[in-house]
Amino acid sequence: MTSELKVDTISEKTTASGVTIDGVELKDGSVKGNGTGRKNYIINGNFDIWQRGTSFTGTKYTADRWYVIASGTGTTTTSQQSFTLGQTDVLSEPKYYLRIAKSSGATSGDYLSSKNESVRTFAGQATVVSFYAKASAATTLTPTIRQNFGTGGSPSSVNDAVKSDISVTTSWQKFTITHTFDSISGKTLGTANDDHIELFFNIQNAAGDSVDFAQFQWEKGSVATDFEVRPIGEELTLCQRYFEVTYDTPPSTWSGDHYYDGVMQVYGSSNYIPGQRFSVKKRTSPTLTFYSKTGTSGQISYNGSSATSVSGYDGNAHHINRLVIGGTSSTNAFLIYEADAEL
Amino acid sequence: MISTVIKQYDEDIEMDYLTVEYDDGLVIFVPKDEANRHYKEVLAWVAEGNEIGEPE
Numbered sequence: 001m002t003s004e005l006k007v008d009t010i011s012e013k014t015t016a017s018g019v020t021i022d023g024v025e026l027k028d029g030s031v032k033g034n035g036t037g038r039k040n041y042i043i044n045g046n047f048d049i050w051q052r053g054t055s056f057t058g059t060k061y062t063a064d065r066w067y068v069i070a071s072g073t074g075t076t077t078t079s080q081q082s083f084t085l086g087q088t089d090v091l092s093e094p095k096y097y098l099r100i101a102k103s104s105g106a107t108s109g110d111y112l113s114s115k116n117e118s119v120r121t122f123a124g125q126a127t128v129v130s131f132y133a134k135a136s137a138a139t140t141l142t143p144t145i146r147q148n149f150g151t152g153g154s155p156s157s158v159n160d161a162v163k164s165d166i167s168v169t170t171s172w173q174k175f176t177i178t179h180t181f182d183s184i185s186g187k188t189l190g191t192a193n194d195d196h197i198e199l200f201f202n203i204q205n206a207a208g209d210s211v212d213f214a215q216f217q218w219e220k221g222s223v224a225t226d227f228e229v230r231p232i233g234e235e236l237t238l239c240q241r242y243f244e245v246t247y248d249t250p251p252s253t254w255s256g257d258h259y260y261d262g263v264m265q266v267y268g269s270s271n272y273i274p275g276q277r278f279s280v281k282k283r284t285s286p287t288l289t290f291y292s293k294t295g296t297s298g299q300i301s302y303n304g305s306s307a308t309s310v311s312g313y314d315g316n317a318h319h320i321n322r323l324v325i326g327g328t329s330s331t332n333a334f335l336i337y338e339a340d341a342e343l
Numbered sequence: 344m345i346s347t348v349i350k351q352y353d354e355d356i357e358m359d360y361l362t363v364e365y366d367d368g369l370v371i372f373v374p375k376d377e378a379n380r381h382y383k384e385v386l387a388w389v390a391e392g393n394e395i396g397e398p399e
Contacts, residue, residue: 192377298370
């Protein structure tokens with residue numbers, strides 16, 4: 001004998017504060033909707049994607065979608081670090097983590113930032129950030145969550161919520177930050193279509209010390225759930241809305257000829273090189289950086305060993321339309337580029 | 344730091360991108376789009392009193 005009970009809501013009779021169920025058996029993937037997939041709003045929270053390289057100094061985008069602002073004095077170095085296979089300090093076997101290190105004699109104050117497109121994200125909702133961190137010496141992180149209404153026109157002012165300091169030790173620990181976003185009712189967006197939310201940390205990293213971060217997740221609700229591991233290809237596609245490259249290793253590391261890091265284009269005119277579609281449509285018209293096959297920016301290499309300066313570029317968020325060059329007798333060129341539409 | 348910003352032309356028609364060169368020699372092509380972070384950097388550079396130049 002089987003029976004079926006269908007109701008619209010289940011609530012506690014006296015306080016309506018919730019119902020505790022000791023055990024639920026799920027069958028046939030019957031639970032659907034928010035909370036069961038695509039729950040992590042941070043792109044590259046697992047630090048799997050490093051299109052720009054694996055080591056950086058100063059203020060710049062580092063791992064995909066992660067911006068480091070070098071502050072204080074001395075040199076700030078951000079780098080990819082690898083987890084030991086089988087370690088159990090950070091769950092789900094992540095491959096990489098991000099390290100921010102200060103040179104000796106420096107003063108602290110660096111920032112680590114992750115921006116999510118659209119200030120509509122999480123508006124009026126309860127959220128929780130979870131992540132792992134450790135440091136070479138005990139230190140403090142000050143997190144801030146920001147609603148940014150964009151630029152252009154007369155947008156509303158940014159809305160910052162400075163959260164409680166986080167004490168990081170020399171061992172991996174999981175931390176959570178709960179935050180309920182304000183409603184955006186009555187607010188005004190800028191006209192540049194660049195509004196966003198941002199999570200950033202002020203890092204009190206002392207001279208000669210480093211701080212490590214892993215497995216960031218930002219989800220709805222007030223309880224942090226297990227980290228959502230997404231397929232690498234899916235994570236790369238999410239990153240490429242903001243940044244993509246044709247090369248495997250950054251031009252700053254090249255020695256010798258890297259024509260194979262470009263897309264070979266055949267062109268009929270001596271003044272134009274045809275373009276191509278980006279892997280993913282960009283957030284907005286991207287900045288383009290072209291490289292010769294030996295890594296000189298602003299140039300394109302063509303047949304043989306020669307390179308020529310690019311004097312003009314045209315395109316949009318979907319594609320490179322064409323490159324204008326001074327004119328060559330060649331008809332083959334190697335398109336080596338990065339396209340940047342980060343916030 | 345930006346060192347120069349130059350307009351781009353295809354024959355005599357001005358294009359929608361600018362050529363931006365930094366002190367370290369990096370050359371990038373920046374769309375005239377306020378949603379682009381590098382164009383915002385150019386606008387800030389102009390607001391400091393710098394001028395966008397013509398190609399030689």
